[in-house]
Amino acid sequence: MSEPLLSVENLKTQFFTEDGTVRAVDGISFDVHEGEIVGLVGESGAGKSVATSSLLRLVESPGEIVGGEITFKGRTLFGLEEDASGELRPRDDMLSEEEMRREIRGREIAIIFQDPMESLNPVFTVGGQLREFIELNRDLSEKEAKREAIDMLREVGIPAPETRYDEYPHQFSGGMRQRVLIAMALACQPDLIIADEPTTALDVTVEGQILEMVKELQTKYDTSFIWVTHDMSVVAEICDRVNVMYLGEIIEHATVDDLFYDTKHPYTRALLDSMPRPDETVHELNPIEGVMPEAIDPPAGCRFHSRCPDAREVCREVHPEPRDLADEGEPTHRAACVKYDAFDVGYDESRPIEGDAAGGFGAGLTRTGGEE
Amino acid sequence: MSGTDGGEPLLEVRELCKYFSEGGGMLGGVTFDREFPFLKRQRGDVRAVESVSFDIEKGETLGLVGESGCGKSTLARTVLRLLEPTSGSVYFKGEDLASLSGEPLRRKRKDMQMIFQDPQSSLDPRMKVGPIVEEPMKAHGMLDEEGREARAKELLEKVGLDPQHYNRYPHAFSGGQRQRVNLARALSVNPDFIVCDEPVSALDVSIQAQVLNTMRDLQEEFDLTYLFIAHDLSVIRHISDRVAVMYLGQMVEIADKEELFENPQHPYTRALLDAIPVPDPRSGGRTALLTGDVPSPIDPPSGCRFRTRCPSLIRPAEYDMTDAEWANVVEFQRAVKRRSFETTNRAAVRQRHFADAEPGGEAGTLLDEAIGHVAAGEWEEAERLLTESFADRSVCATEEPAYEVSPTHGESRHYAACHLVRDDAVAAGEETELASSVGERFAGSADVGEADD
Numbered sequence: 050m051s052e053p054l055l056s057v058e059n060l061k062t063q064f065f066t067e068d069g070t071v072r073a074v075d076g077i078s079f080d081v082h083e084g085e086i087v088g089l090v091g092e093s094g095a096g097k098s099v100a101t102s103s104l105l106r107l108v109e110s111p112g113e114i115v116g117g118e119i120t121f122k123g124r125t126l127f128g129l130e131e132d133a134s135g136e137l138r139p140r141d142d143m144l145s146e147e148e149m150r151r152e153i154r155g156r157e158i159a160i161i162f163q164d165p166m167e168s169l170n171p172v173f174t175v176g177g178q179l180r181e182f183i184e185l186n187r188d189l190s191e192k193e194a195k196r197e198a199i200d201m202l203r204e205v206g207i208p209a210p211e212t213r214y215d216e217y218p219h220q221f222s223g224g225m226r227q228r229v230l231i232a233m234a235l236a237c238q239p240d241l242i243i244a245d246e247p248t249t250a251l252d253v254t255v256e257g258q259i260l261e262m263v264k265e266l267q268t269k270y271d272t273s274f275i276w277v278t279h280d281m282s283v284v285a286e287i288c289d290r291v292n293v294m295y296l297g298e299i300i301e302h303a304t305v306d307d308l309f310y311d312t313k314h315p316y317t318r319a320l321l322d323s324m325p326r327p328d329e330t331v332h333e334l335n336p337i338e339g340v341m342p343e344a345i346d347p348p349a350g351c352r353f354h355s356r357c358p359d360a361r362e363v364c365r366e367v368h369p370e371p372r373d374l375a376d377e378g379e380p381t382h383r384a385a386c387v388k389y390d391a392f393d394v395g396y397d398e399s400r401p402i403e404g405d406a407a408g409g410f411g412a413g414l415t416r417t418g419g420e421e
Numbered sequence: 422m423s424g425t426d427g428g429e430p431l432l433e434v435r436e437l438c439k440y441f442s443e444g445g446g447m448l449g450g451v452t453f454d455r456e457f458p459f460l461k462r463q464r465g466d467v468r469a470v471e472s473v474s475f476d477i478e479k480g481e482t483l484g485l486v487g488e489s490g491c492g493k494s495t496l497a498r499t500v501l502r503l504l505e506p507t508s509g510s511v512y513f514k515g516e517d518l519a520s521l522s523g524e525p526l527r528r529k530r531k532d533m534q535m536i537f538q539d540p541q542s543s544l545d546p547r548m549k550v551g552p553i554v555e556e557p558m559k560a561h562g563m564l565d566e567e568g569r570e571a572r573a574k575e576l577l578e579k580v581g582l583d584p585q586h587y588n589r590y591p592h593a594f595s596g597g598q599r600q601r602v603n604l605a606r607a608l609s610v611n612p613d614f615i616v617c618d619e620p621v622s623a624l625d626v627s628i629q630a631q632v633l634n635t636m637r638d639l640q641e642e643f644d645l646t647y648l649f650i651a652h653d654l655s656v657i658r659h660i661s662d663r664v665a666v667m668y669l670g671q672m673v674e675i676a677d678k679e680e681l682f683e684n685p686q687h688p689y690t691r692a693l694l695d696a697i698p699v700p701d702p703r704s705g706g707r708t709a710l711l712t713g714d715v716p717s718p719i720d721p722p723s724g725c726r727f728r729t730r731c732p733s734l735i736r737p738a739e740y741d742m743t744d745a746e747w748a749n750v751v752e753f754q755r756a757v758k759r760r761s762f763e764t765t766n767r768a769a770v771r772q773r774h775f776a777d778a779e780p781g782g783e784a785g786t787l788l789d790e791a792i793g794h795v796a797a798g799e800w801e802e803a804e805r806l807l808t809e810s811f812a813d814r815s816v817c818a819t820e821e822p823a824y825e826v827s828p829t830h831g832e833s834r835h836y837a838a839c840h841l842v843r844d845d846a847v848a849a850g851e852e853t854e855l856a857s858s859v860g861e862r863f864a865g866s867a868d869v870g871e872a873d874d
Binding site: 211 | 625630634653656658703712715763
């Protein structure tokens, strides 16, 4: 395959809080090729949003990107090197803050957030905001930018765009606002759009409309997407390749078909099994036991071992890095689970862990309880 | 009064309406206008729930689905009389809640509890979970202090929490665990009926499954009746016995779960079902999506409220045209309404909308006139002409639908508010039949529906 559009190597983002260091993103690697939609799935707290804001270097204090490398179209968005005294410092070829703002954000990589009301300014008209954005980023005159803005609004399916152009965000429904944001993201014809749970707050019918529209626009403009979501159904519908995140790590990576039909990691399996199905009546759901541990103090070994049905002693000790488990000639299918032979750490001989997962609801309590 | 027999409904809702008057106060309802006199004052009620009737039997779960803004939560709150109904009645164990007030109503509340969507904001952050669970018992004077504590601990265990957590604050719990505390609190007064308003939508899927399973177990153990509101049809399919579908303040279809999912009759229900994403990349995705937005409940469409988006709007009897021609006309009318294309010449409009089939005769003449308006940029004239001569003449616009069809799955009645089923209908539907049955049983009780329509 050709050179990836975006590649992320061993990215680490940490938050330095009073209670300790939260390793929100802990060494993830993935890439995005031209014209594909790559999914980033996981439950809340998995680190999906921190990962995406790290890509645009939008992480704010007390958070900090502490390691890894992000390359986009041959340019280094982030990269560190050791200087003479062994201290880490930004590499010379890393883009400056100014360059990020002027050349990357919005223009090359756009981002769509979950809550459209927070991304739109309530005191300016929708059209005005869209026009300004196009004017600034594409060096068009005000008049041209307005025409472009109205065209964009029509393109994303806003009815009567000439009239709606002069309306304010609160006069739009949730789905309409999200369409406006998509119009805004597409307006500068970026190469990559990061969509951070853009349809989560919407009704299924509206979600369907929007996904359908995104698929159409994606074919038309050949834009790549990173699609962040917690919803496996959305993944199944829209993604080409998927990364599954658990507690700051990518634990499985595969093409969408392999992920659903040749699931490797027990977490992905459990996630799929715990979903109620719309197309059949299921009598008993199989929930994942317990809750996701805190990223401030992740379990040793495999981070999922405390909830994993297949956990053995060795899982508590060995921390698996994702490895490619696909047969030769097949597309890459990486998973981080020692039960596969590729890891060869003695999983088969190890004793199963008992009782750990059964701790259930008590196990997930944080230690800041109310007993004084 | 003392208990209802099996098979008899625990809750009967009849012709329930809830209107909100729009914008009180001095500037209420005032909008700016581009033309003189620049200000417009509109008064109109938001008809959030309009003549809704349904039953819930003892021990069953009725799932209530609909898009956001369709009135699900308002209906639930009105049923519990947390909101004053505008008209209609709610019979709980045979007693009309709408006619109760003051102390008798407060005492009734013991039997009806509610669980809300956001587990965070429904728990007082400054109270420990033990007292939170005990509070409803206190309010209803149940047990003594020791007894309440013992019961609270027992309930915490029942909902899957550690009774040791009695002394913890809500912030020490995760979302799923907080929702369990809510469950325990609702159960504390030993209710018969619990309204669950989107109880799992704020939770992660893996946690959702845990909570849903617990809710089911509790239902069996305590013989609970649920009204379960959700927008997620997968969740509804998992938990419900019967399902009611709501659109813009009205019920469009009520049927057994299997029946509703396997044999839906209303085009809106079908559209909703088609829109559910299936967690399977080989499923081929969703089909035939609805277009357009939900109309305003201030001035809802006449007749069937879904008709402005309905993919199977019925052709007015006076025009003679094929189905393909009619579909093009409907499509064109909606496109004009949404101004979804740019003005061009007549030929281009024809090419765009009537390439495969264009009606002739009287309809053709009207259509030609409308296309002329569009070509001349007179969108409003075109829209008015098309709406008046086509959309408004459909039976969907002139008559309110209410039918009952014979179910192919299960035994309970299948209500469908759609004129398409008029030929298969076994009864005229909810309104006449159910209202009369209530009339007989509660002949003495006052105000059975005075909906003003």
